[in-house]
Amino acid sequence: MFHPVPDLAMPANSQPSSLQEMLERMETAGNGNAQQVSVNELMNAVGYRSFGPLLLLIALIAISPLGGIPGVPTLFALCTIAIAGQLLVNQKHLWLPGFVLRRSVEQDKLAAFLDRLRPVARRIDAIARPRLVQLIRGPGLKIAALCCILVALTVPPLEVVPFAAAISWLAIGAFGLAVILQDGVIALVALIISLGGVLTAVNGVL
Structure with missing residues (x-):
């Protein structure tokens, strides 16, 4: 059964403005003392109506320790399809299965994973800027x-x-x-990487 992703901590339209802010929000997800951080808490931290942050969050979860569990990558692929599909039909509230929202990762492992990403985040934030915004707005x-x-x-x-x-x-x-960064150049890079992923999938099947 699908459930709306609740927003308990911040305004519905609030979303990170940089990759470093995204990582900071992920690190502070939960109550701070919990040993486990749920997907629901992570999504609430980045803003449940924020299409870009949610896509990035799912990708980060999929390559995190949680993504090493068999079946989890496919599960989050289905979540990606659900979120992107809801955007295509102009859905205002994003919905995800309750059993996905209850998935959790150990706080220590999450913190270590985010620490490894911070140097990359600083470099990306330093070079990214709003450009070719028509590629990531409207159509x-x-x-x-x-x-x-x-x-x-x-x-x-x-x-x-x-x-x-x-x-x-x-x-x-x-x-x-x-x-997130309103950078159409990154969108073009993503498109090129997408082609590589599709080719890899085709070669893997064949």
């Missing part, structure tokens, strides 16, 4: 959502090949990042 945003759906479809067949699905998650995460 361009829906094209990006459709690309994410197509790329997410490559994840299940790639899950049996170690690390192969990482290309697909990199593409999906890049699309999410492009929306």
Whole structure:
């Protein structure tokens, strides 16, 4: 059964304005003392109506320790399809299955994972800026959502090949990042990576 992702901590339209802020929100998700952080808490932290942050969040979860559990990458691929599909039909509230929202990762492992990402985040934030924004607004945003759906479809067949699905998650995460930073150049890079993910999936199946 699908449930709306609740927003308990911040305004519905609040979303991170940089990759570093995104990581900071993920680190402070939960009550601070919990040993586990749920997907619901992470999504609440980044803003449940924020298409870009949610896409990036799912991609980060998929390559985190939680993504190493068999079946989880495919599960989050379905979540990507659900979120992108809801954008295509102009859904205002994003809905996800309750059993997905209850999934959790250990706080210590999450913190260590985020620490590894911080140097990359600083570099990306330093070079990214609003440009070619038409690629990630209006019709361009829906094209990006459709690309994410197509790329997410490559994840299940790639899950049996170690690390192969990482290309697909990199593409999906890049699309999410492009929306957050309003950087159409990153969207173009994401499109190129998407083609690589699709080719990898085709070669893996054949």
